[in-house]
Amino acid sequence: MNARMLTRSVIIQEKRTTIRVESAVWEALDELCMRERVSRHELCSRIEAKRSGVNRAQAVRAAVVNYYRLALKPEPTAGDAIERALTTSDGLAA
Numbered sequence: 001m002n003a004r005m006l007t008r009s010v011i012i013q014e015k016r017t018t019i020r021v022e023s024a025v026w027e028a029l030d031e032l033c034m035r036e037r038v039s040r041h042e043l044c045s046r047i048e049a050k051r052s053g054v055n056r057a058q059a060v061r062a063a064v065v066n067y068y069r070l071a072l073k074p075e076p077t078a079g080d081a082i083e084r085a086l087t088t089s090d091g092l093a094a
Contacts, residue, residue, distance in 0.1 A: 011041040012048045012056075019044070021057045028064045036082055043082065050086040 007020040033040050044060065051059040067085035 008040075010044045012045050017056070019056050019060055021060055025061055025064055028068065029060065032064060032067055032082075038082065046082060046086060 004023045005020055006023050006026055007018050008026060009016060009018050011017075029040065029043065033043055036043075038046075043063075044056075047059050047063045048056065050063075054062070063082075063085055067081065070081065070084055
């Protein structure tokens, strides 16, 4: 497992900012974006819109974990997979 921290520049709600998370989180986030056909900037903007009381890095980690956790559930779920991950309360709010 690669726990090296990486800083990436993203545009969130039309403003450039940086987020520093582990390289594995960036890889998972980029795979999620590819799978869902959204840009990294769009996804980070959607995460930002749901973030409450936690820092951006924590919110990104929580969204990625929630997305893959929901993907592993055996029962099918309808709707936008990203939106379901962002509305799962685990980690996006303090």
